[in-house]
Amino acid sequence: MIEQYTITTTPKYNFPQPTIDTTLPQRLIELSLHSLKHVQNQPFQLNQQTFQQTNSLEDHIQPLQPKLQPILLKPKPEETIVAAVDTSSIKIGETSKGILIAVRGANVWKQNKSYRYIRLGPFLFHITEENKKEVYNALRRAYFNSPHEHSRQSSPNLLQMPTRIANLLERWLQKMFSKTISNGLILFDGSLTSGIADTPTQRMIEILTTARKRNNVVLAFSKMTSLRFNGYLITDVLLRYKPPYMLEMTGLKPKPPIVLLGDVYVARLTKGNYAFRLDIDKEVSHEHRIEAVEKLLGTDLFSQSYPETLRLAHILCTFTANEVIAMQHFTAHRYGLKIINRPDMHRLLFGPFGKGERRS
Amino acid sequence: MKLYKKESNIVQILSFPNETVEKGDYLLIEGAEAGKALIVQVIDVQFASIPGILEELLRSLPDGGELMQGEDFDPLEIAPHITYIQDARLNICKIRATVENEGLSPSSSWLPSRSQSAIRKLPIPTLLKLAKIDGKLPIVLGGAKDSSFLTIDASSLDGKLNIITGKKETGKSYLSKLLMLNLIRYKATVVVFDLNGEYVSLGMTADGKRNGYYNKIHVLTPSQNFKIALKQLDLHVLLSILIHALHLPGTSAREFRRIWQSLKERGSLALRELGEAIRNWRCNQHVRDALFSRYYALVNSGFFTDNVAEAMLLEECLFKAREEGGAIIINLRNTSAIDRQIVVEYLLGKFVELLTSWKLKAIFLFAEEAHLYLRETYWDDIVTRMRHFGIFTTFITNQPDTIRQNIYRQADNIFLFNFTNEHDLEVVSRAARVDAETVKSIAVDLPPHYCLVLGKVVKDFPMVAKVKALDVKTMGETRLFFKDMN
Numbered sequence: 001m002i003e004q005y006t007i008t009t010t011p012k013y014n015f016p017q018p019t020i021d022t023t024l025p026q027r028l029i030e031l032s033l034h035s036l037k038h039v040q041n042q043p044f045q046l047n048q049q050t051f052q053q054t055n056s057l058e059d060h061i062q063p064l065q066p067k068l069q070p071i072l073l074k075p076k077p078e079e080t081i082v083a084a085v086d087t088s089s090i091k092i093g094e095t096s097k098g099i100l101i102a103v104r105g106a107n108v109w110k111q112n113k114s115y116r117y118i119r120l121g122p123f124l125f126h127i128t129e130e131n132k133k134e135v136y137n138a139l140r141r142a143y144f145n146s147p148h149e150h151s152r153q154s155s156p157n158l159l160q161m162p163t164r165i166a167n168l169l170e171r172w173l174q175k176m177f178s179k180t181i182s183n184g185l186i187l188f189d190g191s192l193t194s195g196i197a198d199t200p201t202q203r204m205i206e207i208l209t210t211a212r213k214r215n216n217v218v219l220a221f222s223k224m225t226s227l228r229f230n231g232y233l234i235t236d237v238l239l240r241y242k243p244p245y246m247l248e249m250t251g252l253k254p255k256p257p258i259v260l261l262g263d264v265y266v267a268r269l270t271k272g273n274y275a276f277r278l279d280i281d282k283e284v285s286h287e288h289r290i291e292a293v294e295k296l297l298g299t300d301l302f303s304q305s306y307p308e309t310l311r312l313a314h315i316l317c318t319f320t321a322n323e324v325i326a327m328q329h330f331t332a333h334r335y336g337l338k339i340i341n342r343p344d345m346h347r348l349l350f351g352p353f354g355k356g357e358r359r360s
Numbered sequence: 361m362k363l364y365k366k367e368s369n370i371v372q373i374l375s376f377p378n379e380t381v382e383k384g385d386y387l388l389i390e391g392a393e394a395g396k397a398l399i400v401q402v403i404d405v406q407f408a409s410i411p412g413i414l415e416e417l418l419r420s421l422p423d424g425g426e427l428m429q430g431e432d433f434d435p436l437e438i439a440p441h442i443t444y445i446q447d448a449r450l451n452i453c454k455i456r457a458t459v460e461n462e463g464l465s466p467s468s469s470w471l472p473s474r475s476q477s478a479i480r481k482l483p484i485p486t487l488l489k490l491a492k493i494d495g496k497l498p499i500v501l502g503g504a505k506d507s508s509f510l511t512i513d514a515s516s517l518d519g520k521l522n523i524i525t526g527k528k529e530t531g532k533s534y535l536s537k538l539l540m541l542n543l544i545r546y547k548a549t550v551v552v553f554d555l556n557g558e559y560v561s562l563g564m565t566a567d568g569k570r571n572g573y574y575n576k577i578h579v580l581t582p583s584q585n586f587k588i589a590l591k592q593l594d595l596h597v598l599l600s601i602l603i604h605a606l607h608l609p610g611t612s613a614r615e616f617r618r619i620w621q622s623l624k625e626r627g628s629l630a631l632r633e634l635g636e637a638i639r640n641w642r643c644n645q646h647v648r649d650a651l652f653s654r655y656y657a658l659v660n661s662g663f664f665t666d667n668v669a670e671a672m673l674l675e676e677c678l679f680k681a682r683e684e685g686g687a688i689i690i691n692l693r694n695t696s697a698i699d700r701q702i703v704v705e706y707l708l709g710k711f712v713e714l715l716t717s718w719k720l721k722a723i724f725l726f727a728e729e730a731h732l733y734l735r736e737t738y739w740d741d742i743v744t745r746m747r748h749f750g751i752f753t754t755f756i757t758n759q760p761d762t763i764r765q766n767i768y769r770q771a772d773n774i775f776l777f778n779f780t781n782e783h784d785l786e787v788v789s790r791a792a793r794v795d796a797e798t799v800k801s802i803a804v805d806l807p808p809h810y811c812l813v814l815g816k817v818v819k820d821f822p823m824v825a826k827v828k829a830l831d832v833k834t835m836g837e838t839r840l841f842f843k844d845m846n
Contacts, residue, residue, distance in 0.1 A: 025433065028435075029435040108430075115428050115429075116428070117428060117430030117431070118431050118433070120433045121433070122434070122438055124436060124438075320411075320413075321410070321411035321412030322442065322445055323438075323442050324412075325410065326438060326441040326444065327438055327441070329441050329445060330441045
């Protein structure tokens with residue numbers, strides 16, 4: 001059953017087929033099915049919670065200084081592949097032993113003026129205290145492909161698991177793009193900061209190096225940032241220049257083990273007050289970086305300073321309420337879960353003054 | 361299916377796409393513990409309000425309205441479940457009755473359990489049995505939605521006021537012919553005011569051969585084989601014709617009454633004598649002119665004769681029909697508007713006379729587009745006074761607003777075909793035996809030849825049926841210019 005899910009691509013896309021490594025999706029499917037086997041006929045509490053992949057790494061970065069002179073950009077309409085990766089995870093319910101989560105990833109690329117996508121998932125997992133270590137380590141092994149990587153890390157707590165699994169899938173999707181695209185622009189969601197459990201520096205360096213060897217430039221857009229200058233968010237530092245432009249941030253000093261693999265910019269690419277943190281691979285020359293952003297401006301559509309390819313990747317992987325209901329329907333029917341309504345203790349105790357349970 | 365909501369006598373039921381439920385279907389909501397069940401009818405099928413559906417649809421249209429090309433690797437095959445949820449339906453249903461101890465009550469006060477009640481489709485034959493829509497005189501109207509037959513009882517048309525309405529070419533005439541022929545089968549006397557000559561060949565099969573009804577269909581064409589002699593006429597019938605059909609003023613009518621009595625006393629009630637009498641009558645010249653103009657209208661209609669033998673066919677046909685059932689088709693096809701009114705005034709007067717004297721037991725009158733020949737004051741007469749004499753009318757029209765509101769209010773049965781126009785549906789929905797929501801929702805979507813049956817014939821359980829095809833020469837087809845060219 002698993003073998004039939006090898007990745008095939010549309011003819012126009014320049015993925016060299018034989019080199020595609022399907023290890024992670026195969027492991028995802030195996031682990032997903034394996035974890036769900038143990039969920040049969042359990043009571044099932046429906047609730048949902050989207051896990052925002054917050055950039056907690058930024059807490060470990062020292063304050064920074066912007067360069068006063070912005071880099072003014074001119075869109076270069078050259079035929080370039082623009083590719084973007086994003087993943088998302090969601091908790092779709094609780095069982096008596098753990099949680100049911102869903103993970104999905106999307107690769108979107110623009111070629112010959114049209115957008116295409118490959119979407120992986122949803123992969124459903126029943127994560128319990130008993131199996132979380134096994135699931136996480138099996139996935140890490142499948143992705144990192146080296147036995148020593150996982151030994152240093154302990155498995156995350158139950159509530160961190162959705163984000164962690166989604167991150168592993170995201171890294172794998174990024175690796176696929178870096179290995180298969182040439183002369184293109186690869187857009188990541190988030191930053192190029194590494195050094196934590198699911199973003200090991202060595203693996204990120206490998207992704208960036210592979211991309212670079214194939215003459216690609218990696219651009220990482222962060223939807224949210226906590227980096228500040230003079231107390232203000234860097235994305236609020238708006239100069240009186242006509243967009244598109246970038247403003248380079250210097251003086252960033254990450255605390256170990258955090259490593260910045262990219263240089264940080266504030267990019268204001270269209271009119272309006274929207275700006276984003278943009279990380280560009282450190283090893284790419286200054287000229288190439290500017291050329292890459294200009295090519296992106298000339299090739300992709302932009303809405304509110306954000307590239308359409310990345311927006312589509314985000315849209316395609318995000319779960320809608322309808323999909324959550326469908327997954328709940330699937331698990332309830334396929335695995336005979338009995339849906340229960342566990343009382344909300346806040347509501348029970350405080351009535352209308354109870355705001356419902358909150359999780360940190 | 362799951363019960364979702366109840367407001368007043370409307371319940372909302374959730375269903376998935378594989379549970380095929382259509383407008384007009386009946387559902388049974390059974391509460392096992394309560395030992396009761398609700399009979400509800402689907403009056404509208406909507407998409408269930410699914411959270412995130414807008415995002416879902418927008419997501420598939422990101423590129424200027426074109427679908428984005430791509431591939432989905434969905435190892436657990438969740439996509440069909442997503443489609444399933446997306447296409448979930450919300451069935452808006454009207455409570456029709458409660459089943460308790462195998463009996464029906466129109467109450468909707470009982471509320472079944474939302475989580476425990478079982479919901480299933482109620483087959484039409486079961487409903488017909490439950491509602492006791494059966495009898496000794498069955499009339500098969502046609503196929504119901506679930507491939508069963510919708511059968512009504514002829515006695516539920518007896519003494520009733522019926523309306524058959526729908527837009528053009530939806531099958532109204534088919535149904536009226538079906539009802540009519542079945543009534544004849546049960547030896548009823550039927551009279552049809554046939555405006556377009558559609559009923560004249562009912563005694564023939566579609567391929568032109570005589571059928572079983574041949575000897576029971578009597579076609580009377582005014583001024584051809586249907587004439588009346590003045591001697592047969594009552595003065596009040598003729599005065600009705602003169603006043604209502606020919607608009608004779610009151611003063612002139614008084615003079616006419618005197619002339620008529622004078623001729624009657626002399627035993628010379630004939631057309632020629634009537635003309636002579638008007639000419640020689642001592643009266644105002646204007647009165648004379650008025651009388652003369654009406655006299656010539658009567659003469660020119662060709663409907664009146666002095667030959668009594670020529671004027672016996674109507675009674676003969678009626679008495680024949682009384683014995684073995686039959687239909688008298690009054691072919692008004694080539695009759696002018698005024699002559700139509702003259703004929704109808706005469707006939708209604710004659711029927712009342714025959715019914716009052718118990719020469720006839722009852723008449724089932726089928727009146728097509730009655731506004732074209734029925735005077736204003738007769739509408740009330742037909743639904744109230746004449747009903748007591750034994751004239752049971754079925755109005756057939758494609759212009760529902762031509763039938764007065766009080767007729768709808770008193771209608772016992774309504775056979776409703778498709779209407780697209782909201783105004784038309786608004787008019788029909790005023791009928792007392794109908795709820796406006798059902799009419800407006802179901803009738804709009806009825807395909808041609810499908811009919812929504814409302815009223816006593818279906819014990820107030822509105823039902824949709826495809827009207828059965830008839831093997832008779834219907835003659836109702838519209839003449840087409842381009843027919844042979846295509």
